[in-house]
Amino acid sequence: MNEIIRNTQSSVAHTSLDPQDWNEFRALAHRMLDETIDGIANVRARPVWQPIPDDVRAAIKSDVPREASDLADVYREFTEHVAPYATGNVHPGFMGWVHGGGTAVGMLAEMLAAGLNANLGGRDHMPIEVERQIVDWMRRLFAFPESASGIFVTGTSMANLMAVLVARTAALGRLARQHGIGNDGALLTAYTSRAAHGCVSRAMDIAGLGTDALRKIEIDADHRIDVAALRAQIAVDREVGFKPFLVVASAGTVDIGAIDDLKGIAALCREEGIWFHVDGAFGALAILAPELASQLGGIELADSIALDFHKWGQVPYDAGFLLVRDGEQHRQAFAQPAAYLSREARGLAAGAVWPCDLGPDLSRGFRALKTWFTLKTFGTDRLGALITRSCALAKYLEARVQAEPRLELLAPVNLNIVCFRYRAGDAVNREIVADVQESGISAPSSTTLNGKFAIRAAIVNHRTEETDIDALVAAVLEFGDRRSGGVIETEAPPLAAAQ
Numbered sequence: 290m291n292e293i294i295r296n297t298q299s300s301v302a303h304t305s306l307d308p309q310d311w312n313e314f315r316a317l318a319h320r321m322l323d324e325t326i327d328g329i330a331n332v333r334a335r336p337v338w339q340p341i342p343d344d345v346r347a348a349i350k351s352d353v354p355r356e357a358s359d360l361a362d363v364y365r366e367f368t369e370h371v372a373p374y375a376t377g378n379v380h381p382g383f384m385g386w387v388h389g390g391g392t393a394v395g396m397l398a399e400m401l402a403a404g405l406n407a408n409l410g411g412r413d414h415m416p417i418e419v420e421r422q423i424v425d426w427m428r429r430l431f432a433f434p435e436s437a438s439g440i441f442v443t444g445t446s447m448a449n450l451m452a453v454l455v456a457r458t459a460a461l462g463r464l465a466r467q468h469g470i471g472n473d474g475a476l477l478t479a480y481t482s483r484a485a486h487g488c489v490s491r492a493m494d495i496a497g498l499g500t501d502a503l504r505k506i507e508i509d510a511d512h513r514i515d516v517a518a519l520r521a522q523i524a525v526d527r528e529v530g531f532k533p534f535l536v537v538a539s540a541g542t543v544d545i546g547a548i549d550d551l552k553g554i555a556a557l558c559r560e561e562g563i564w565f566h567v568d569g570a571f572g573a574l575a576i577l578a579p580e581l582a583s584q585l586g587g588i589e590l591a592d593s594i595a596l597d598f599h600k601w602g603q604v605p606y607d608a609g610f611l612l613v614r615d616g617e618q619h620r621q622a623f624a625q626p627a628a629y630l631s632r633e634a635r636g637l638a639a640g641a642v643w644p645c646d647l648g649p650d651l652s653r654g655f656r657a658l659k660t661w662f663t664l665k666t667f668g669t670d671r672l673g674a675l676i677t678r679s680c681a682l683a684k685y686l687e688a689r690v691q692a693e694p695r696l697e698l699l700a701p702v703n704l705n706i707v708c709f710r711y712r713a714g715d716a717v718n719r720e721i722v723a724d725v726q727e728s729g730i731s732a733p734s735s736t737t738l739n740g741k742f743a744i745r746a747a748i749v750n751h752r753t754e755e756t757d758i759d760a761l762v763a764a765v766l767e768f769g770d771r772r773s774g775g776v777i778e779t780e781a782p783p784l785a786a787a788q
C-alpha cells in the first residue's frame with residue numbers, strides 16, 4: 290500500500306462515526322433487514338392503519354439528544370413507536386388518496402443508494418448515468434425526441450411547478466430570469482380544468498404569476514376538460530390583451546381518474562403557440578399497459594409531462610419525474626453559471642448538462658436507483674399488467690356497488706378510482722370513512738362530487754386483490770347500517786373539492 294494512504298488511514302480510525310464493532314453492527318443490521326422483510330411479507334396480518342395512541346405520540350418527544358444511544362435501543366423505539374403507526378399504504382387494503390404500495394425490491398435499492406451516498410446534483414459518476422438511462426426510457430415510452438430531457442424530483446407537485454417555470458421562461462425569454470416577469474409576465478394566463486390537482490394552482494402562485502392567472506375551465510360529465518370552452522376562454526383572453534402561455538391537461542384526475550382529450554388539446558396548443566403540459570401524476574404510467582395506452586393518445590405531443598413513479602410505478606417514496614420535449618428550453622429555465630460548478634473536459638467535473646442545470650436543487654439523492662431496480666427487476670410489461678389489474682379491480686368494485694341497493698355510485702369509473710357512498714347523507718358517510726379507517730380493515734379516502742360527500746377508493750397497490758375490495762364493501766355496509774340506524778342526519782357543509 291502506498292505510504293501516504295497508509296498513514297492517513299491509521300490516524301482516523303476511532304474518531305469517525307463508523308461502528309466500533311462491525312460484527313455487532315452487522316448482526317443488528319441483518320436483524321433489521323429480516324424484520325423489515327417480515328413486515329412486508331406479513332403485511333396482511335396487520336391493520337391497514339391504526340390511530341396513534343396518546344402515549345405513543347408522547348413517547349418520541351424529547352430534548353435534543355446530545356448523548357449517544359445504542360443503535361439497538363433507537364431501533365427498538367422505531368419498531369415500537371414508529372413502524373406500527375405508519376400510513377399503511379404498504380397494505381393491500383389501503384385505497385386512500387393515490388398512494389403507491391412500494392416493493393421489497395425498491396426497499397433494497399434505497400438501502401444500496403444510501404450506502405453509496407451519491408450526490409446527483411452533477412459531476413461525472415455512474416449514478417448520474419443511471420438517472421440519464423431512465424430519462425431515455427421515459428423519452429422512448431412517450432415517443433419524445435432524443436433532444437428531450439428529464440429529471441427526478443420529489444413528486445408531481447414539484448414537476449408541475451417546474452413545468453410552469455419552463456413554460457414561463459419559454460414565453461418571456463431567458464432575460465425574465467434576470468429582470469423578473471415584468472409587465473409581460475403580468476399578462477400571462479394559464480389554463481387547466483376544474484378537476485385539475487390543486488398543485489397546479491399552487492405552482493402559479495409560487496412561480497409569481499398568481500393563481501388568478503390560472504383559468505379553470507369547465508368539465509364535462511366525465512370530468513374531462515371542455516375543449517370548446519378552453520378555446521373560447523383563450524380567445525377571450527387574447528381579445529383583452531392577455532398572453533395565454535400554458536395549458537395543463539390531466540392524464541388521470543385526482544378525483545375520478547379522468548383523462549382529458551390530449552389530442553384535441555395538443556392541436557389547440559399548437560395552433561395557438563401555447564406550451565402543452567400534461568399532469569400525468571399517476572395516469573401517465575398507464576402507457577405501460579397496452580389495454581390502456583390508447584386512452585393517453587396525444588400525450589406524445591406534449592411539451593412536458595409530470596409523473597410519479599411512487600404511485601402506479603410502485604417505487605418507494607419519493608420518486609417524481611419531469612420530462613421535457615425540448616431539453617434546451619428545459620436547461621434555459623434553470624441553468625446558472627457558477628465558478629464552483631464549472632464543467633471540465635476531464636476529471637470528476639466533466640459532463641456537460643448536470644441535473645442541477647434542470648431544476649432548483651443542487652444536492653440531490655439517488656432516486657433513480659430504486660426506479661431503475663424496479664423497472665428492470667419486474668420489467669415494464671409486468672408493471673403495466675398490474676396497472677391494468679388495478680383498473681379491473683376498480684371495475685369489480687363498481688359492479689359490487691351497483692349490485693348493492695344500499696350503495697350508490699357517484700362518478701363514472703375511468704381508470705382505478707371508484708367514488709361511491711352509502712345511501713345516506715354526507716354526515717353518515719363522513720363517519721363511515723373514519724370508522725372504516727379506524728377499524729384497520731381498509732383505508733379509503735373521501736372527496737366531494739357535485740356537492741356530495743363521496744367515499745373514494747383508488748386502487749394503486751400491487752398487492753390489492755378482490756378479497757380486499759370485498760372487505761371494503763362489507764365494512765362500509767356494516768358501519769353504514771350502524772350509523773344510519775343511530776345517527777340523526779344533519780347535512781354538514783361540503784368539504785372543498787379534493788386538491
Ligand SMILES: *Cc1c(COP(=O)(O)O)cnc(C)c1O
Nearest residue numbers: 444445446486541542543570597
Ligand atoms: C398525486 C397527484 C399530484 C401530486 O403529486 P405528488 O407526487 O403528491 O406531489 C398531482 N396531480 C395529480 C393528478 C395527482 O394524482
